[in-house]
Amino acid sequence: MPSTTSVLSTYTSFAASAMLLRTVISEVQTMTSQLIPQQLQEKFFSKLGGLLGNNFSSQITIIIDERNGFSINEIYQASEIYLSTIITPSVKHLKVSKAPREKNLSITIGKGEKIIDVFEGISLIWEFVSIEKQKSYYDYESSLHSTETSEQRSIHLSFHKKYREIVLSTYLPCVVERSKVIKEENKVVKLHSLGNSYQDVNLDHPSTFDTLAMDPKLKKELMDDLDRFLKRRVFYRRVGKAWKRGYLLYGPPGTGKSSLIAAMANYLKFDIYDLELSNLHSNTDLRGLIASTSNRSILVIEDIDCTIELQDRQYGGYNQTDNQLTLSGLLNFIDGLWTSCGDERIIVFTTNHKDRLDPALLRPGRMDMHIHMSYCTPSGFKILASNYLRIESHCLFTEIEGLIKEVEVTPAEVAEELMKSEDPDIALAGLVAFLQQKKQMKCSEESKSEVEKVNEQSKQSPRKKKVKESKRKKARSGKSRQ
Numbered sequence: 230m231p232s233t234t235s236v237l238s239t240y241t242s243f244a245a246s247a248m249l250l251r252t253v254i255s256e257v258q259t260m261t262s263q264l265i266p267q268q269l270q271e272k273f274f275s276k277l278g279g280l281l282g283n284n285f286s287s288q289i290t291i292i293i294d295e296r297n298g299f300s301i302n303e304i305y306q307a308s309e310i311y312l313s314t315i316i317t318p319s320v321k322h323l324k325v326s327k328a329p330r331e332k333n334l335s336i337t338i339g340k341g342e343k344i345i346d347v348f349e350g351i352s353l354i355w356e357f358v359s360i361e362k363q364k365s366y367y368d369y370e371s372s373l374h375s376t377e378t379s380e381q382r383s384i385h386l387s388f389h390k391k392y393r394e395i396v397l398s399t400y401l402p403c404v405v406e407r408s409k410v411i412k413e414e415n416k417v418v419k420l421h422s423l424g425n426s427y428q429d430v431n432l433d434h435p436s437t438f439d440t441l442a443m444d445p446k447l448k449k450e451l452m453d454d455l456d457r458f459l460k461r462r463v464f465y466r467r468v469g470k471a472w473k474r475g476y477l478l479y480g481p482p483g484t485g486k487s488s489l490i491a492a493m494a495n496y497l498k499f500d501i502y503d504l505e506l507s508n509l510h511s512n513t514d515l516r517g518l519i520a521s522t523s524n525r526s527i528l529v530i531e532d533i534d535c536t537i538e539l540q541d542r543q544y545g546g547y548n549q550t551d552n553q554l555t556l557s558g559l560l561n562f563i564d565g566l567w568t569s570c571g572d573e574r575i576i577v578f579t580t581n582h583k584d585r586l587d588p589a590l591l592r593p594g595r596m597d598m599h600i601h602m603s604y605c606t607p608s609g610f611k612i613l614a615s616n617y618l619r620i621e622s623h624c625l626f627t628e629i630e631g632l633i634k635e636v637e638v639t640p641a642e643v644a645e646e647l648m649k650s651e652d653p654d655i656a657l658a659g660l661v662a663f664l665q666q667k668k669q670m671k672c673s674e675e676s677k678s679e680v681e682k683v684n685e686q687s688k689q690s691p692r693k694k695k696v697k698e699s700k701r702k703k704a705r706s707g708k709s710r711q
């Protein structure tokens with residue numbers, strides 16, 4: 230085993246040679262700067278620099294720590310996400326994790342691993358660095374000295390120093406942007422219940438615009454509207470409007486209003502905040518709840534017609550206008566809060582009875598789009614059949630489409646029938662029987678109401694006869710007086 234002295238002396242002579250070499254390199258660098266093409270110079274000196282440590286190379290390293298004091302360093306997070314997408318086969322150690330709520334695995338590179346990225350012809354070397362730190366402290370409870378190990382993580386980004394400007398002003402912002410897109414793609418849409426005991430669950434609703442049976446023209450109109458809304462950040466800023474959009478969904482139960490909200494959330498990757506107004510007690514409560522919602526979200530108030538009694542409701546027994554919560558007041562209140570702090574917000578109201586709504590809500594400009602969710606149409610049925618049975622055509626389609634035009638059947642009812650069997654023949658035959666039964670019921674109701682009408686008329690006729698008789702008598706006596 231070499232003695233400490235020999236190790237030290239070897240190191241000293243190595244250090245001395247290194248110093249000499251550095252001087253030589255810098256001399257050679259000056260000499261060759263005019264003689265050798267720049268690209269070759271860079272290659273040569275960076276190789277040489279690599280041998281002697283980064284001090285002499287033309288490389289610089291940006292250190293991105295995981296934490297910035299107590300807060301998370303967003304650049305670190307963004308880099309981590311970005312790096313997970315450019316992992317090369319040469320990386321030997323990967324770390325894989327998955328949070329209970331996430332749907333995808335998260336893959337990061339292991340300690341000491343390097344990834345080379347190329348941006349606009351610039352080579353960039355990413356390295357994941359982790360330093361373990363031991364901290365000793367005195368534990369008063371056990372009266373013992375203990376040590377605690379903590380990990381300090383950082384990501385190092387090295388590149389040629391002449392690209393410093395481009396890396397800082399273009400490459401890193403691109404990394405951040407790309408990470409945002411990846412984050413959005415992997416985002417799990419959440420459903421928060423506001424006004425109820427606090428719940429926060431993943432929106433596991435499979436509804437998408439593809440699976441939704443609704444008028445194709447209306448569907449396209451809505452999707453275009455949502456796309457336009459997302460693109461208009463600058464527009465909303467310029468005209469000084471809050472970046473928000475309001476939709477009123479109306480139609481009978483089971484026509485897909487709630488499914489449409491889920492489809493919108495899945496399409497936009499926006500979280501849903503379901504606001505339960507009946508549990509609210511004051512404006513202060515409401516303010517607190519709204520303030521807890523995040524941007525890029527959909528605020529939902531379902532069955533708004535049932536909350537209409539709010540119009541005259543007063544809170545806490547006080548007769549103060551401030552404590553009164555009316556529907557239009559509520560909307561102004563939410564608008565106000567959003568104007569000051571919200572971005573990319575969507576508000577959706579649903580109702581089964583549009584005719585019962587506060588006119589303030591229906592006023593033009595209040596809700597940006599009124600969307601009618603109707604009973605099932607033939608085209609809606611085809612979407613459901615393709616979704617539930619994976620079929621695009623069947624010999625029973627024509628009969629079903631004819632029946633659907635004649636009766637009022639909700640997509641929920643059709644879906645329920647289609648779910649009864651995986652065999653299209655059985656499921657569709659069941660649907661035909663169900664629709665025929667509905668048609669019969671409709672016919673018998675119609676004939677019943679016809680009979681009632683006739684009865685009503687026949688009941689009225691003796692009275693009508695009497696009225697007519699007395700009118701005639703009056704007229705006659707009037708004439709005789711003349």
Ligand SMILES: Nc1ncnc2c1ncn2[C@@H]1O[C@H](COP(=O)(O)OP(=O)(O)OP(=O)(O)O)[C@@H](O)[C@H]1O
Pocket residue numbers: 440441442443480481482483484485486487488489581602639640641642644
């Ligand atoms: N338009 C539709 N397209 C596809 N499936 C639908 C549609 N409408 C209803 N369904 C099916 O019926 C179920 C119930 O529908 P949903 O809850 O969306 O109706 P709703 O209009 O919100 O009813 P309510 O007025 O009672 O709240 C959905 O989970 C879905 O399976």
Ligand SMILES: [Mg+2]
Pocket residue numbers: 486487488531579
């Ligand atoms: Mg609903």
